[in-house]
Amino acid sequence: AVKEAVFPFARFPGVDPVLSPEMKSTGEVMGVGKTFGEAYGKANEGGSIKLPTSGKALLSVREADKQRIKLVARDLADLGFELFATGGTCDSILSAGVDCVRVNKVMEGRPHIVDMIKNDDFDLIVNTTEGKQAMLDSASIRRAALQHKISYTTTMSGGEAIVMAIQHQGEPMVVSLQELHG
Incomplete structure (x- = not known):
């Protein structure tokens, strides 16, 4: 089982949806499944987040996450996603033998990631950051993703969990709590 907090980000346009200590959820949902990915x-889905099953994924991660993104990229490519990545992330993915298209960071000039998000070019975003400028760019990425209803995560653990969930999508198994604990 996986418990997910529900946050009302959609009601506050322009707010950075990164979680801070003062953020308060408006509720919780629970997913139950035979695997972590299914749950x-x-x-x-219970929190009104529809994960894509295909499309275009944007990957842009900090240096410390370059090794882990290779596996996420390979899994997404195997699922049929077309991969886009910023400079260093793209180099890392290519070194693993996985195809990706290089895109500009916000600070590298237009057209850049946020322009592409606003053009609905992505279905999924995995974006981890470090450093002041990267954090500022990341805030604009999160806001644009929220406004355009694009699934995104700001952690590698989140990216790995999303991949597992997409791999286990299919006909949902519905069971009662009594069946689970009977």
Whole structure:
């Protein structure tokens, strides 16, 4: 089982949806499944987050996450996603033998990530950051993703969980609590 907090970000346009200590959820949902991926997918769906099953994924991660993104990229490519990534992330993905298209960070000039998000070019975003400028760019990415209803995560653990959920999508298994604990 996976418990997911529900936050009302959609009601506050322009607010950075990164979680801070003063953020308060408006509720919780629980997803139950035979695997973590199935449970995570159901928890997201219960929180009104529809994970894509295909499309275009944007990957832009901090240096410390370059190794882990290779596996996420390979899994997304195997699922049929077309991959887009910023400079260093793209180099890392290519070094793993996975195709990706290089895109500009916000600070690198137009057209950049936020322009592409506003053009609805992405279905999924995995974006981890470090450093002041990257954090500022990341805030604009999160706001644009929220406004355009694009699934995104700001952690590698979140990216890995999303991949597991997409891999286990299918006909949902519905069971009562009595069946689970009977």
